[in-house]
Amino acid sequence: MTGKSCLVTGAGGFLGQRIIRLLMKEDLQEIRALDKVFKPELREEFSKFQSNVKLTVLEGDILDEKCLQRACQGMSAVIHTACVIDVTGHVSREVLMNVNLKGTQRLLEACIQANVPIFIHTSTVEVAGPNSYNEIVQNGHEEENRETVWTCPYPYSKKLAEKAVLMANGWALENGSTLSTCALRPMYIYGEGSQFLYSFIDHALKNNGILTHNSKFSLTNPVYVDNVAWAHVLALRALMDPIKAPNVRGQFYYISDDTPHQSYDELNYQVGKKWGFVLDSRRSLPLFLQYWLAFLLEIMSLLLQPIYRFVPPFSRHLVTLLNSVFIFPYEKAKRDLGYKPLFSWEESKEKTTAWVGSLVEQHKKSLQTKSQ
């Protein structure tokens, strides 16, 4: 990849910063890290990297066309992870559609104008479903062409964004060459710094160490964050490799690893048990009741819409997402990208557990300070 460069959007996020760290070890000339906002600690870490690669940090919005033009200028590739994730309904539909779909479309247009020939898009397994908790997917694969039927903004905007990216494969650039695109669909991502894991642990810390247990019926294959980041680096290498690229252009890949199949709650427990966290042992409502209750709450929200914004505590989509068997191996990524997880389950669990331990420590310290 000598003399090559890469722009990473969402570079201040959970996944984006891991991609930057791995890219710094690649044979690249320049990396541009773009995000709406960077935490000061991360900026400092980035400024201290010892590497031959030039790292430029850009603060800007992917909806800002001028910012995108500047960011894309002279780049050989774009890895697009910037996104707003929300499955609770707290973020407005408009924001999700704008950032996730319009932002992706604008970035594609900026690549055409700036002659950036490679575009790697971080999609999500959610573009494929699950559509019903009754449907069991234990060995899902790319050839099935699964598609979410939900119109809630996160899966919907991600589905349309991925379609836009894959459709753009083969587009002519201003200089006459063509754009190559591909999309990666990671499973639920865990690891140090996960905002979801953080909120589960934070909630449990305020609840005597009891972890919520509302995804009892799910069976998924979560993936460790550095393994997902690694898949992005391999996708970049593949699209830059004239021999591998023809197989990868216009394709999407499920990205998982060797993390054992488990429910989301079980994963929280696995990385929290060392610190005394336990799963809530109370019985929960049968799934079909949860689902219909969610439906009633959604109707209530719709009726109240003209006078009040009522966000239901859970939706049919969330009940389905949290209670489905939805598992996708990584065979196609292995075949085309040479993907093999960098970290085993044991290593990933150990790192994540240590991070959970640091959250527990922080919590204890903040309690001590309050009591002084």
Ligand SMILES: NC(=O)c1ccc[n+]([C@@H]2O[C@H](COP(=O)([O-])OP(=O)(O)OC[C@H]3O[C@@H](n4cnc5c(N)ncnc54)[C@H](O)[C@@H]3O)[C@@H](O)[C@H]2O)c1
């Ligand atoms: N976290 C998961 O479990 C998971 C699972 C599958 C796929 N993904 C995908 O991975 C990608 C990264 O997710 P993440 O978990 O790192 O999320 P994250 O929220 O930590 O990172 C997203 C980053 O995008 C940035 N961003 C948002 N709006 C922006 C804008 N308008 N302009 C510039 N930057 C903007 C945010 O500031 C944030 O730093 C997303 O595309 C997501 O759909 C995540």
